[in-house]
Amino acid sequence: MDKGVAMEDVPYARIVREGWVLIAILALAGTVAGWGITRALPPTYGATSTLMLQVDSSQSSLFERNQFSLARVKTYPALVDSPEVIDGVREDLGLDRDEYSDATLRQMLSAENTEDTVLLRIRADAPTPELAKDLANSSARHLSDLLESTENSERDGQYVLELQQVLPASAPQSPDSPQVAAITGLGLIGGLALGAIIAVYRTTTRRKLLTISDVRKASGLPVFGQVARFHRTGGREDRTAMVTLQDALENITALGGSARSLYLVVPASEAALEDEVLAGLLEAHASLGSTACVVDLRARPSTGEGARSWTEVLDPAARSEVAGSHREPHFYVKGDSAGAARLASTVPPAIEVLRKEHDVVIVVCDSGSSGLQEKLVGLGARTIISVRRDATRATELLTTVTRLRVMNIHPIGVLMTHVPRGALENVAESWRTNDGKTLDDPGRDAWTTASLDLLSRGGDPDRSHRGARALLG
Incomplete structure (x- = not known):
């Protein structure tokens, strides 16, 4: 079991909801196996x-x-x-x-x-x-x-x-053994029991984020948007995804207070923020009447066609060549030669250049890039965490949140991507009265204080969330 997930946090309704197919399959398999055993045994x-x-x-x-x-x-x-x-x-x-x-x-x-x-x-x-x-x-x-x-x-x-x-004895009409009903019933019961055990084990040890409630339990943060799943064929599904992205952008202002021109997006897992979502963010901003650009500084950045290298932002000659070219002027990725030191020195001036040209700048970086995150927050960036439904684990989200709060970075909330249409929820109904109240507080909250205290005593930063929970009681 993952140490960050308590057994009592997993409701039985969720176990049944996630594992009923597996339980049904194993119950059927057990029944068939029991019946097969009766066919294999000689009758008596x-x-x-x-x-x-x-x-x-x-x-x-x-x-x-x-x-x-x-x-x-x-x-x-x-x-x-x-x-x-x-x-x-x-x-x-x-x-x-x-x-x-x-x-x-x-x-x-x-x-x-x-x-x-x-x-x-x-x-x-x-x-x-x-x-x-x-x-x-x-x-x-x-x-x-x-x-x-x-x-x-x-x-x-x-x-x-x-x-x-x-x-006198008479010829029996049916065999006394094997007992078909009893053995088949035992197979059914065994299949149900095995399916239930596997369902409980899978839910408690491989806990993945599926609902808004899961995100709240894992991190204490609100979800300000659920992005519907994009499809390669486009059509109705992609239109639904765009509507959910527009709602998410409006919810950011509603949850985070005044609008900002710089946002830091930190994916909690490798697949938590894909090219389709980033392109959708640009299109959603355009539909709301604002211009935006995306700067992807992850170790494995987006590879969408037309993306420009980050090093071109401060290169006037390269920027002058963008006009009339096939390259997208609103999408930047990390160059192969851009190391951590170079990024740390070029981020502040480059962000200022982009801010003059766009209403909103969205910067994406890995959860472990603490130096970049601190510089971006120092420039006034609001922080967002992205997770992917049924892919990001609760412990991955919890670790990301704790790392940010240890650095005194308070995320606005969580953006959940790759959500099927049938699983979309009313995001605003999940908000609480205290959501977003501490965003402008420069001081550290109780979670951060507890985490720093643990780290000062030699704790592991990757596991500091457990110590913070324990100290908070």
């Missing part, structure tokens, strides 16, 4: 023949005969395994001795005496219904013959015993 049919012990005596009372028969019948179940019975059954049914050895027949035959009765039940288990019936009836006859030949001796004629077959 059972047949039962019932005998009753009768005792006759002219010298004993009815009570004595009854007590004698109850005591005597208890010893008869073991006789079903006697050689006389086994050999007689094999001979009656014409069974091959190699296939049906004595040990095999003894496993197929069993007998029991119902307590406090004179009834003896002989059960036969066989691969076919007819063989089961024949085994039960044949063993009953031979056991009765064995009893009469051994119990009714001429020397002791006080009791005459007879085992009479009162309920």
Whole structure:
């Protein structure tokens, strides 16, 4: 489990919502597997023949005969395994001795005496219904013959015993094993249990941001915009994405107070801000009547066609060549030779140049570029964090927020990208009364103070969010 995600923060409704397909698939797979096992196992049919012990005596009372028969019948179940019975059954049914050895027949035959009765039940288990019936009836006859030949001796004629077959065995209609319903049901239950375990594990250990509530729980920040997913085919889906981008820009002013001309966008994960979203931001600004440019200073910047190198911003000769060329004058990317030191020295003057030419400048940089972030905030930039739905993890967002706050940078909120149309929510309804109130406060908030205190004691900056949470209580 990710250490930054508590088990109790994951509602069961979300586990079911995210994992119901997996649970259903595994339940179906378990059911099919259980049914398949029953098809693979050989069927076994059972047949039962019932005998009753009768005792006759002219010298004993009815009570004595009854007590004698109850005591005597208890010893008869073991006789079903006697050689006389086994050999007689094999001979009656014409069974091959190699296939049906004595040990095999003894496993197929069993007998029991119902307590406090004179009834003896002989059960036969066989691969076919007819063989089961024949085994039960044949063993009953031979056991009765064995009893009469051994119990009714001429020397002791006080009791005459007879085992009479009162309920002959009949061919069973269905096998006793395997039990199809029971095994299939166990497969269904096992599949459901396995699916539930995997769903809980996946949700709690690979927690990805899916909703506005997830963003709030992970970072405490509001979401000011959800950008619908762009599609390569364009059409209705891209029009929806543009509308959501325009709403996001309007929400920035509503949430962050007065409008600013410089924004710092920090992606919380690698795929949190794609070319389509950056191009959409430029188009959305244009539709609202303002000019904007994007400066992508990430280690792996956007590679959209027509993007200009960052080094051209301060190069008058290169800038004069832009007019009439195929290159986009509103999109700049980091050059291969632009190191951290060069960027740190050229950012402030270049930003001022771009501010004179555009109403809004949007700068994108990695979450680990602390030097660039501090310089941009020093120029008055408002900070925005971008996440990608179902791709950015909660811990990635939490780590990004903590790094910024350790540097006394207070983000306005979070922009969630790549949101399916069906998952779009009412962003404004998720805002709280204190959202945006500390944006203009130059002092550090409690989160920042706790994080710095942890770092001063040798904490890991990448894990400082956990210490900050603990210190805040």
